[in-house]
Amino acid sequence: MTQHDLQAYDPSAYPPMAVTVDLVLMSVVEGQLTVLLQRRDQPPFAGVLALPGGFVGPAEGLGEAAARVLSSKAGFGGKQAWLEQLYTFGAPARDPRMRIVSVAYFALLPAGELAEAVAAGQGLVQMPLAAMEEALAFDHVGIVALAHERLKGKLDYTPLAFALLPALFTLRDLQAVHEAILGTSLNKPAFRRRMLDSGWIAPTGEREVETAFRPAELYRCVAEGGVI
Known part of the structure; x- marks a missing residue:
């Protein structure tokens, strides 16, 4: 933008x-897929549950803003978490206040990490997707639902489900995670055969x-990228 353009610009x-x-x-x-929510303490939608979020600062990148919200509102200060746009x-x-565009990010985290965030955070709750007890604020x-x-769409061709498991797990644990995400029971022999043939997992010899x-x-x- 030239100096002339700046002079002609009228905000x-x-x-x-x-x-x-x-x-x-x-x-x-x-056994249930859950999402981390926060009860809003300011209008609009004061007192209503919503996703942790915040405004992007004038000199802030989207990724920087997401990391800041992860720390300040979602209770993950000092922890690194994978976030996918x-x-x-x-x-x-x-949004009733003004024209607001939201860039949503999602991440999968082990249950223990989310439980720690809820325990340490202000107004945070962990709610099963299958049992949403109340409407969420805005279009959350x-x-x-889109997340x-x-x-669900990525389960068949990416190993992202392993982000929900500890470093060592059983095939029973792995199937339980898939069933929670898909919301349906899976055939045990077929599932185990598919996982063993996928090349994503290896036995440890431990029990x-x-x-x-x-x-x-x-x-x-x-699998590369399996533990996020």
Whole structure:
């Protein structure tokens, strides 16, 4: 932009507009796919559950804003978490304050990490997707739904489900995670055969301990990018 362009620029000629980031942080808890939510303490939608989010600062990149919200609002200060950009939501009336475009990110985290965030955070709750007890603020129900569809669609060709598991896991654990994401039961022999043939996992020769089941063999993820 030239100096002449700057002199001709009139900010009042353009409608007000802002950009936010919203985080969809998911885990599997007791066989259910859950999402981290936060109860809003300011209008609009004061007292209503929403995804952790915030405005992007004038000198801030989208990734920087997402990392800041992850730390300041989602309770992951000092921890590194993988975030994938999901989609941009820009319906004109999605926010009653002004025209606000939201760039949504989503991540998969082990249940223990999300539980720690809920315990340490202000107004944070972990809610199963299958049992949403109340409507969410803004268009966040749609954002969560799209993140879930993205997750289901990637299960067959990417090893991202391993982000929800500890470093060592059983085939039973792996199947439980897939079933929680898909919302349906899977055929045990067929699932195990597919996972063993995928090249994503390798046996460790170790067996689980302190279990109500017959001790099963432990596996680890060997797929590149499988542990996020």
